[in-house]
Amino acid sequence: MKTKFSFKKFNTTSLRFKLAVILLLVALLPMLCTTIFYSAYFDNMMTQEIQEKENNLAEANATTVDYFVNKKIELTQEIIKQHPEFRNGDVEQIKKTMKAFAEVDSEVEYFAYINKDGISVNAEGVLTNVTDRDYFIQSRDTKKPFISDLLINKKNGKHIIVAAVPILDENQNYIGGVNCVLNPDILSQLTKGIKVGQTGYGYLISANGMILTHPEPDRIGKTLDEAFTPELAKVFKDNVIAKESGTFTFTALDGSEKIGSFKTIPNLGWRLVIVVPAEEVFEQLTTSMQLAITLIVVVAILAIIMAIFVARRAIKPILQVSGAIKTLANGDLTPRLQINSKDEIGQLSHDLNATLDSLSAIIEQARQVSEQVAASSEQLTATSAESVQASNQISRSIQEIVGGTENQLQASEQTSRVMDEMAIGIQRVAESSSSVSEACLSSMDEVQLGNQRIADAISQMKKIKNSVGSSAKDVQMLEEYSQKIGQIVSVITEISNQTQLLSLNASIEAARAGEHGKGFAVVGNEVKKLAEESKNSAANITELITEIQGMIVKAVTAMNEGVVDVEKGAELLDDTGKVFHTISNTFQQITEQIQEVSAASQQMSASTEEVSATMTDIVNVSQAAYDRSQGILTGAQQQLAAMEEISSSTNNLSKLAQELQEELAKFKIANRS
Incomplete structure (x- = not known):
């Protein structure tokens, strides 16, 4: 693991070491730079050569x-x-x-x-x-x-x-x-x-x-x-x-x-x-580099020896000053440095002696002041303790007053909220009663209109019943007429059959008559054709009459059923009309009662609003009283806190004065030694 150079570590080393390092660098750096320069120069020259x-x-x-x-x-x-x-x-x-x-x-x-x-x-x-x-x-x-x-x-x-x-x-x-x-x-x-x-x-x-x-x-x-x-x-x-x-x-x-x-x-x-x-x-450059490195090592050794000697010579007065400062750090202000030179170190020694004299005078004055502060702080501590007790008594009394006022305020606010809720409920009852009354009146009108509509429907059903009965009679008459038409068609069919038979006989007789009967034969053929057409028409009419009769039978059946249904509908409408009449009477009674309830609710709502307004005034008065009590309590607490802080400060001041006396006692001054 490589060790990195740190200026922080260098700053923590001794001044002797720093001075030796600086002298060594001053001696070696020029030589090292010169060696590196000439090495690079000769390297370049030899490479070019x-x-x-x-x-x-x-x-x-x-x-x-x-x-x-x-x-x-x-x-x-x-x-x-x-x-x-x-x-x-x-x-x-x-x-x-x-x-x-x-x-x-x-x-x-x-x-x-x-x-x-x-x-x-x-x-x-x-x-x-x-x-x-x-x-x-x-x-x-x-x-x-x-x-x-x-x-x-x-x-x-x-x-x-x-x-x-x-x-x-x-x-x-x-x-x-x-x-x-x-x-x-x-x-x-x-x-x-x-x-x-x-x-x-x-x-x-x-x-x-x-x-x-x-x-x-x-x-x-x-x-x-x-x-x-x-x-x-x-x-x-x-x-x-x-x-x-x-x-x-x-x-x-x-x-x-x-x-x-x-x-x-x-x-x-x-x-x-x-x-x-x-x-x-x-190769030649390598030899030169080895020689240069050897020279650098020799110079480095000589520089280290010289640096140690010079550093020791220069550091000795500084060590004396350092020793005096260490003695000062231990509280002893009596020693003084001997000044043997007029350089910077001598000036530093002179300034340090002057500093020791000034510190001795300041510490003596501080001792006297600390004694006076200690005496004054003890008196102030006793006075502040009495004030704190009085403030505590006042604060407790005001707290009891504030507590009673707060309970009264809470009760008033609770009563006010209940009255407000009651007023709102009564108001809603009044509004609901009015709405129900209006709805009943509207429903009453609708019931009367429905009753009138049912009466009109009953009258209309009676008219429909009469019309259906009349239509049924007409259909029955139509059935009878169709039966008569059928009988007539049967007669026509029989006549056409007889006519056809006669035309056949005429044709036979015309054939017998020969040439004289040709005209008669022609007439016979025409009659035959007419008889066939009549027969066919009669057959068609018969079919139509048969279909019409079937439809008439169905219509008669439907008419009879319709008459029965109309009679039943008329009975139901009659019953419905009676029910609507009963409902109309009932709605009339309910509407009258609801109107009475609505009037009573409105009167009760007005009275409740007056009570609620009175409770609001009571709450406002209680709130004002509570706020004033709270302000008084806050002032009393602030006064108590201030007194406690003063008491604490006087205690601290007394302790600090005592500690200051103890610390000043550690210093050793020449006039008390």
């Missing part, structure tokens, strides 16, 4: 690598220029030329010719389709030399780098190319010569992030993601791949901090990276 050295070294070696690769490209271009068989496409002659140049240049693995269709042939005549190779596509499309990343030779499995040089005709059209295949070990030899510090080294990375050379062979030919951790690969991508040149720091795979500088090779796009351990860069 190593970065500048790395940048210069990277730039120089980048130029060397660029020169080497460009030299091979220029050699290939010169071969193409000096040997026309490359433009003519003479493969046999091309193979001989490539073989001859490969044998004399140990830095070249071999040469290969590529026609415009992407078919490659080496000096041994081996054909290979390279149309999908990046170096062929870039060289053909850009019509400029192109340097590949690190590739693997399928024949021997070794790493190679291809410098593809295009062959152009007079119109600058691509007609083929020559690959100058280089051994990357030569580039490794170039980067192995890079030395920075004791263990610094350099290596090449392609523009696509493939490691071309490295002190650790197992990383050659791998991408950044394959050779490093994801975090370290991201650092290299964000710096080496994303920028043309610069300096950066990173944590290596072994956990050590390293400083790297890089430079882009102009025509190739490769990055030459130079790495040096950070501890080698700051």
